[in-house]
Amino acid sequence: PGRRPNVLDDRRPSSRPYTAAIYPARLRGPGAVRTYDGWLVNAAGEGPSLPYVAVSVLLRDGSDTVDVSVRLHKEYRLAKESVYVAFGFALDDPVVRYDRQLGWVDPARDHSPGSCTEWFTTQYGVVLSSGQDGPAVAWSSSEAPLFTIGDVVRGRWPDTFEVGNGYLFSWLMNNHWSVNTPPAQEGPLRARFAFTPMPVFDPARSSRLGRELRVPVAASWAPRSTRPTRVPGSSPVGGALLLILARRGPST
Secondary structure (H helix, E strand, C coil): CCCEEEEEEHCCCCCCCCCCCCCCCEEEEEEEEEEEEEEEEEEEEEEEEEEEEEEEEEEECCCCCEEEEEEEECCCCCCCCCHHHHHHHCCCCEEEEEEEEEEEHHHHHHHHCCCCCCCEEECCCEEEEEEECCEEEEEEEECCCEEECCCCCCCCCHHHCCCCCCEEEEEEEEEECCCCCCCCCCEEEEEEEEEECCCCCHHHHHHHHHHHHHCCCCCCCCCCCHHHCCCCCCCCCCCCCCCCCCCCCCCC
């Protein structure tokens, strides 16, 4: 009798890698607009099966954090395809860490041979650093948890994770799965991202970046019947009380 498979490496798919053609979106611009706290850089265009693509990058005066917003409209198409947003970071000997439910993971060290190392899922953020203890950049996605490192998904199923460069690709959508998912995706989509530099990998600050991106400011409406009696010197606002619960401040 044959040996029973007992490691992940014995269970890898046997399909061959597929050829993926890359079609960058054609963007016009950019144009810059002054805001109350920085500069907003905008560009718009289109791509294959994407009749509308708009990108906004917010550069704040008092913070090193960069906010990115991508809006697009996807056409219905049955051909196998994916939509990515690429982020290129200049790093020497890059090391990748991403957070999961129980902590931060270094796929080069923590993943078992044969596990999925071609794409990943993050909870709040990804950190790429120059070496284990070098300068780093923390990145987060609010709506799209899937991401790849170094290249798009090509179905190679490598045995181990190896970082080839400092490119991070947010995997917005795809129709690669043949079961339990729609055969095509369509309609409008907005995806928000943020990234910030840091001197070394800081797990607490990196997680906070992702949490603040998802819930940047929370407000609560206080009806007139629940507001206290006005005292001299109090706010004259008569309709509601705005409660600022969370706000991103300057980087430290």
